Amino acid sequence: MTDFAERKIGALTVRIDRDACMANESCVALAGEVFALDDDRICTFADPLREIERERLLEACQTCPVQALIVVDESGDEIVP
Numbered sequence: 001m002t003d004f005a006e007r008k009i010g011a012l013t014v015r016i017d018r019d020a021c022m023a024n025e026s027c028v029a030l031a032g033e034v035f036a037l038d039d040d041r042i043c044t045f046a047d048p049l050r051e052i053e054r055e056r057l058l059e060a061c062q063t064c065p066v067q068a069l070i071v072v073d074e075s076g077d078e079i080v081p
Contacts, residue, residue: 007045009034010054011074014061018042020068027069031060043068 003018014034023041027034033050034057035043061069061080071080 005044007049009049009052009057012054012057012079013072014045014057015070015072016043016045017068017070018044020066022066022068024063024065026063026065027060030063031057035060 004015005018006013006015008014016035021043023037023043025037027043028036031052032046033052034046036046038044058071058080061071064081067081069080070078073079
């Protein structure tokens with residue numbers, strides 16, 4: 001069973017494939033308002049989520065070297081990776 005976490009952020013839906021995460025931390029460095037590492041050093045959503053600019057959120061998701069961050073736009077189209 002794959003471990004996913006998913007949240008709606010503005011008009012975007014962001015999904016974390018927690019099984020694929022390798023704790024690179026680039027997402028946290030670029031978008032700490034949205035992402036954090038849990039006690040196992042696996043990407044999760046920050047609690048609480050704070051506002052973030054759409055472009056910076058997309059940039060943070062695109063930096064994942066293992067494509068563990070998936071973004072779907074308001075039309076249902078996958079835009080990252």
